Amino acid sequence: MAVSKFAAEGAIGVIGDICSRASVAAAGIANMRKIPIISPASTSPSLSETDFFFRTVPSDKFQGVTAANLVRKSGATVTALIYEDNAYGYGLAFNFIAGFTKERGTVPVTYQFKSGQGNPQAALADVVAGVRDKGVQAVFMSTNNLTFVADFLVAAKAANLSLPIFGGDALADYMLYEKLRGRPSLIGKLTTTSVSPGSKDYVRAFTNFTGGDAKTSYQAYAAHAYDAVAALLRAYKAAAAPKDGPAVKAALGKLDFPGVGGRVRFDVFGDLVPDNQTYVAVKFNSTTGARLVQGFVSK
Numbered sequence: 038m039a040v041s042k043f044a045a046e047g048a049i050g051v052i053g054d055i056c057s058r059a060s061v062a063a064a065g066i067a068n069m070r071k072i073p074i075i076s077p078a079s080t081s082p083s084l085s086e087t088d089f090f091f092r093t094v095p096s097d098k099f100q101g102v103t104a105a106n107l108v109r110k111s112g113a114t115v116t117a118l119i120y121e122d123n124a125y126g127y128g129l130a131f132n133f134i135a136g137f138t139k140e141r142g143t144v145p146v147t148y149q150f151k152s153g154q155g156n157p158q159a160a161l162a163d164v165v166a167g168v169r170d171k172g173v174q175a176v177f178m179s180t181n182n183l184t185f186v187a188d189f190l191v192a193a194k195a196a197n198l199s200l201p202i203f204g205g206d207a208l209a210d211y212m213l214y215e216k217l218r219g220r221p222s223l224i225g226k227l228t229t230t231s232v233s234p235g236s237k238d239y240v241r242a243f244t245n246f247t248g249g250d251a252k253t254s255y256q257a258y259a260a261h262a263y264d265a266v267a268a269l270l271r272a273y274k275a276a277a278a279p280k281d282g283p284a285v286k287a288a289l290g291k292l293d294f295p296g297v298g299g300r301v302r303f304d305v306f307g308d309l310v311p312d313n314q315t316y317v318a319v320k321f322n323s324t325t326g327a328r329l330v331q332g333f334v335s336k
Contacts, residue, residue, distance in 0.1 A: 039063075044070035049285050050269045052262065056181065057081035057124040064090040072282035073289055075269055077262035080206070081124040082132065084308075089282065091289055091307035093261040093268065093298065094232050095315060097125070100205060101132025102139075103316045104177065104230045107334050108203050109140045111228075113175035117146035117164045119189070121155065121180035129205045130179035137177075145171040155182060157189040161196060168200070175200055181207035187216035190223045204229045209319045211254040214326030225323035230316050230334060232298065235260025239297035257298070264296035 040063050043051050051067065051074040054060045060079035067074040067089045076084075076092040085096050108116055116137060120130035134144050146167035148160040167173035178186055186208055193202070202223060209231040217224055234240065234257040247253040272288035273280060293302040302310050309315075318331040 040066040040070065040072070040074060044072050048072060049273065049280065049282050050075070052077070052265050052269065054079060055258075057084065057128070060084055060090070060092075061124055064088065070282070071286075073269070073272070073286045075265040075289075077265045078258045080129070082128040083124055085306040087305055088307070089286055091268070091303055093264045093296070093301060093309050094258075095311040096306075096308045097129040097205070098132045099311045100230055100316065101129050101134075102136035103334050104129070104203060104205060105133050105136030105140060105142070107228065107230060107318055108137065108175055108177060109142055111175060111201055111203075113201065114142050115172050116142060116144050116175045116177050117148070117167045117173045118144050119148045119160050119164075119176065119178045119180070120150075121152060121182055121185075122149055123152050123181075125205075125207065126180045130177075133177055133179060146173055150180075150185075152182070155180075155185040157185055157192050160189055161192045161198070164193075164198065164200070165196065168198075173200070176202045178202065178204040178208065180204075183208070183210060183213045183216055187213060187220075187222070190217065190227065191220050193223045194221050198223065200226070202227045206231045206257075209257065209328060211256075211326055211328065214321055218326075222323075224321050227321060228331070229319045231319045231330075232257050232261060233315060233317060233333075234330060235263075235298050239263065260296070260298035264298050264301050267294075267296060268292055268301055 040051055054063050055078045057079040060076050073089045080094055080097045082096045082098045084090055120126045146163055148163045164176055209229040239260050272285045276284040276288040304310050314333050316334045318334050320329050
């Protein structure tokens with residue numbers, strides 16, 4: 038793996054990985070090699086350990102509760118849950134259930150699918166039955182499979198489903214709109230949670246750097262990747278001699294600074310400590326695909 042290669046070359050820290058499944062594997066290597074790894078995007082609760090793994094985004098134990106609050110504030114008390122059985126989908130889904138039921142909501146309908154094996158039509162059939170038999174008022178989707186979500190939104194439109202649809206941060210991705218291009222869908226009814234997209238100055242600098250290239254669409258995780266690099270550099274500067282992996286790890290645990298994506302400080306598990314400006318709600322413009330930030334969502 039890349040982490041092993043970097044360690045063999047003398048690295049004292051690594052930025053990455055992006056998806057939770059890859060980070061779970063990389064974290065094991067980082068622990069064995071004793072070099073810190075900082076992810077700007079992996080959110081699975083299974084990564085919360087007292088080890089060499091850090092992240093500049095919070096665990097989904099927080100995002101799940103935030104998403105539950107967002108759905109409850111929409112007025113829905115009965116929700117159908119569609120989730121993928123992988124590190125990201127499972128962790129977010131079950132923290133959503135915990136948060137939603139704590140707020141006196143119920144989740145009487147669940148559709149679970151293995152990676153690469155989801156059937157959007159079957160998921161839709163479960164939701165429609167839930168509306169008829171259980172009084173389902175909303176849908177929450179916990180998956181990073183954009184193809185599955187796109188096909189579900191198309192099928193839901195064809196079936197005249199009129200429920201609001203919610204999802205986690207993985208769905209706040211312009212590529213979801215690209216997968217829907219030219220197909221009628223319910224993307225206009227989709228609201229997702231997302232980590233803070235970063236300061237206006239940073240977004241402006243990113244756009245200037247890329248020349249406004251439409252193919253390089255801005256992602257909120259860009260700001261958190263910047264903060265991951267900043268955290269590693271700050272920790273290396275503050276680390277005690279001999280400035281090796283364990284020394285940098287210790288310095289990371291003491292950081293507290295204003296990043297471009299928000300305040301950066303880590304708890305004992307290496308997770309970013311969230312606050313009430315960590316998450317935003319995002320909707321899509323169904324015509325242009327532009328992602329529109331609706332405002333902060335409290336956890």
